[in-house]
Amino acid sequence: MCKNVMSIENLSIYYGEKCVVQHVDLSLKKGEILTVVGESGSGKSTLLSAISGLLNSTATIETGTIYLEETPLHENKTMYRVNRKDMTMIFQNPGAFFNPMKKIGKQYEQYLCLHGVIDKQEQKHIQKMMLEKVHLCDVDRVLNAYPFELSGGMQQRVSIAMATTFKPKLLLADEPTSALDVTTQADIVKHFIQLSKEETAILMVTHNMSVASYLSDKIAVMKDGRIIEYGNRDDIIYRPKEAYTKALIEATPSLSEVENG
Ligand SMILES: Nc1ncnc2c1ncn2[C@@H]1O[C@H](COP(=O)(O)OP(=O)(O)OP(=O)(O)O)[C@@H](O)[C@H]1O
Ligand SMILES: [Mg+2]
Structure with a gap:
C-alpha cells in the first residue's frame, strides 16, 4: 500500500489558554489533493503553519505529531529542519512571502x-x-x-x-486562489492538478466549495478548531452528514443544483 507523504495524529495547538486546533488527524498520500474548508477563525491557517514549521512563537503544540513521510517534524515542542524542496507553502497573504x-x-x-x-x-x-x-x-x-x-x-x-x-513532495496552500479573478483561478487549479499528477501531494485551504469540489480527492471540514467531517470528495459533496457541511454546500449554488439533481 502507498505510504503517506504527510500524516497528522492528534494535533492540538493553543494560543495562550485558547485551544485553536483540537485533536486533528489527517493524512495525505503521494499525488493526493486534500482541501480544508471551514469558517473564518476555525484554525485552518494555524494548522498549515504548524505543518510548515512557521507557527507563530506565541502558539504551542500541546499534543500530537506531524510526520513528513516517516519523519516526525516536531518533538518536545521543537521543530526539526525540513528540506525546503520537499515541502513548500503558499501563504494566505502573499506579502508575507x-x-x-x-x-x-x-x-x-x-x-x-x-x-x-x-x-x-x-x-x-x-x-x-x-x-x-x-x-x-x-x-x-x-x-x-x-x-x-x-x-x-x-x-x-x-x-x-x-x-x-x-x-515538492508536499505543497501547503493557504487560500491560494482567493485574490485571483475567475479565469486565473481556473488556471491555477489546472496547475495544481498537473502537479498532483506529477506526484506532489497538496494540502489546500479554501473558502471556495466549487474549487474544493473540483480538485479534491479528500475534503476536511473544520469548525471551532476541530475536523467535524473528513472523507472522500464524493462522500462530503453528495452525502454530507454534518449540518454545517450541508449548509456550506447549499450556499454554493452550482453544488446544491448537482445535489438536488
Ligand atoms: N497570533 C495569534 N495570536 C493569538 N490568536 C491567534 C493568532 N493567530 C490566530 N489566532 C487565533 O486562532 C484562531 C484560528 O485562526 P486561523 O488564522 O488559524 O483561522 P482560519 O481558519 O485560517 O481563518 P480565516 O479563514 O479567516 O483565514 C482564531 O481564533 C484566531 O483569532
Ligand atoms: Mg486563514
Whole structure:
C-alpha cells in the first residue's frame, strides 16, 4: 500500500489558554489533493503553519505529531529542519512571502541558488517557464518589479510559481486562489492538478466549495478548531452528514443544483 507523504495524529495547538486546533488527524498520500474548508477563525491557517514549521512563537503544540513521510517534524515542542524542496507553502497573504526591499527577480534567483541552480541562464529559463505557467506573461516586468509594484493577485501568482518550481513532495496552500479573478483561478487549479499528477501531494485551504469540489480527492471540514467531517470528495459533496457541511454546500449554488439533481 502507498505510504503517506504527510500524516497528522492528534494535533492540538493553543494560543495562550485558547485551544485553536483540537485533536486533528489527517493524512495525505503521494499525488493526493486534500482541501480544508471551514469558517473564518476555525484554525485552518494555524494548522498549515504548524505543518510548515512557521507557527507563530506565541502558539504551542500541546499534543500530537506531524510526520513528513516517516519523519516526525516536531518533538518536545521543537521543530526539526525540513528540506525546503520537499515541502513548500503558499501563504494566505502573499506579502508575507516576499522581502519588500528586494526585486522579485532577485528573490527568485536567491531561491533558485539556495536549491542548487546557480547558472544564470538556467535561472532565467526556469523563471520564465514558471511565471508563464501561472499566466504572468510579461516576465521581464514582473522580475524587475518590487513586490509593492505588483497587485496582490500577481504577487500570489509569483509565490505559487516559486513554491511549485521544484515539484515538492508536499505543497501547503493557504487560500491560494482567493485574490485571483475567475479565469486565473481556473488556471491555477489546472496547475495544481498537473502537479498532483506529477506526484506532489497538496494540502489546500479554501473558502471556495466549487474549487474544493473540483480538485479534491479528500475534503476536511473544520469548525471551532476541530475536523467535524473528513472523507472522500464524493462522500462530503453528495452525502454530507454534518449540518454545517450541508449548509456550506447549499450556499454554493452550482453544488446544491448537482445535489438536488
Ligand atoms: N497570533 C495569534 N495570536 C493569538 N490568536 C491567534 C493568532 N493567530 C490566530 N489566532 C487565533 O486562532 C484562531 C484560528 O485562526 P486561523 O488564522 O488559524 O483561522 P482560519 O481558519 O485560517 O481563518 P480565516 O479563514 O479567516 O483565514 C482564531 O481564533 C484566531 O483569532
Ligand atoms: Mg486563514
